[in-house]
Amino acid sequence: xxxxxxxxxxxxxxxxxxxxxxxxxxxxxxxxxxxxxxxxxxxxxxxxxxxxxxxxxxxxxxxxxxxxxxxxxxxxxxxxxxxxxxxxxxxxxxxxxxxxxxxxxxxxxxxxxxxxxxxxxxxxxxxxxxxxxxxxxxxxxxxxxxxxxxxxxxxx
Amino acid sequence: xxxxxxxxxxxxxxxxxxxxxxxxxxxxxxxxxxxxxxxxxxxxxxxxxxxxxxxxxxxxxxxxxxxxxxxxxxxxxxxxxxxxxxxxxxxxxxxxxxxxxxxxxxxxxxxxxxxxxxxxxxxxxxxxxxxxxxxxxxxxxxxxxxxxxxxxxxxxxxxxxxxx
Numbered sequence: 001x002x003x004x005x006x007x008x009x010x011x012x013x014x015x016x017x018x019x020x021x022x023x024x025x026x027x028x029x030x031x032x033x034x035x036x037x038x039x040x041x042x043x044x045x046x047x048x049x050x051x052x053x054x055x056x057x058x059x060x061x062x063x064x065x066x067x068x069x070x071x072x073x074x075x076x077x078x079x080x081x082x083x084x085x086x087x088x089x090x091x092x093x094x095x096x097x098x099x100x101x102x103x104x105x106x107x108x109x110x111x112x113x114x115x116x117x118x119x120x121x122x123x124x125x126x127x128x129x130x131x132x133x134x135x136x137x138x139x140x141x142x143x144x145x146x147x148x149x150x151x152x153x154x155x156x
Numbered sequence: 157x158x159x160x161x162x163x164x165x166x167x168x169x170x171x172x173x174x175x176x177x178x179x180x181x182x183x184x185x186x187x188x189x190x191x192x193x194x195x196x197x198x199x200x201x202x203x204x205x206x207x208x209x210x211x212x213x214x215x216x217x218x219x220x221x222x223x224x225x226x227x228x229x230x231x232x233x234x235x236x237x238x239x240x241x242x243x244x245x246x247x248x249x250x251x252x253x254x255x256x257x258x259x260x261x262x263x264x265x266x267x268x269x270x271x272x273x274x275x276x277x278x279x280x281x282x283x284x285x286x287x288x289x290x291x292x293x294x295x296x297x298x299x300x301x302x303x304x305x306x307x308x309x310x311x312x313x314x315x316x317x318x319x320x
Contacts, residue, residue, distance in 0.1 A: 028291070032295060049202075059190065063183050067187070073312065101219075103219060103221070113197075
């Protein structure tokens with residue numbers, strides 16, 4: 001897996017588009033959900049690995065997104081479902097380009113145990129960009145904050 | 157949304173007004189089923205299985221992932237610890253250093269050692285895990301900021317009202 005900071009940074013870039021604004025948190029949640037549900041278990045308890053095989057798969061995430069959306073108020077449930085799915089989709093898209101020594105991701109689980117990946121980067125390689133992602137996010141947030149303050153001042 | 161056409165209408169419809177808890181139970185049942193199937197149908201031979209029954213798995217090619225940490229390194233071999241058990245791996249790689257995490261593929265021998273085929277050193281794995289906690293915290297904070305939880309209905313609601 002790419003680290004969650006990389007996944008988050010890419011999602012952050014996308015939520016700049018206006019249609020993401022209302023459900024940005026849901027989109028972020030969808031982006032981190034596949035790793036959030038699978039990694040802690042086998043990092044803390046490696047013997048549980050066979051049980052986590054299914055979790056980081058598109059079908060599992062599809063059903064999870066449906067289940068999670070049920071815990072939101074009815075009026076926004078369809079949108080929550082869509083944004084969770086979009087976030088999880090972005091996560092899998094990023095992971096598709098990753099390289100593995102053995103056992104890649106099971107895209108068609110449980111129908112197939114075969115794996116496929118584009119193999120552009122090793123899991124540790126995005127780590128070097130993390131300072132850049134953090135700096136960019138801080139810069140954008142600072143810019144938005146200053147612009148917001150200016151607009152408020154002009155409004156007065 | 158375009159993917160609506162790909163899924164059964166009842167699953168995706170905005171007018172899917174069946175019992176909410178029934179829907180949750182169906183989803184959870186599917187998830188449990190997928191997890192159980194993943195365990196039951198997984199034919200991967202693990203290092204722990206080999207160590208438990210070395211005669212049976214002698215000569216098997218196995219993949220060692222999941223938190224295998226390098227303990228000791230020499231020119232020709234190194235040892236890894238996984239789930240409290242230390243195993244000798246014959247073979248070498250320039251990047252292997254004590255305390256690093258590795259994923260390796262090798263041939264298991266009944267004496268309890270591995271003959272290395274290939275290895276990937278998960279460089280800065282601890283750093284990776286640590287920085288991954290940050291976005292989880294950010295999302296949790298943003299979720300609490302933007303959404304409240306209605307305990308009576310057991311669901312989140314949006315704090316801010318939006319003009320649509």
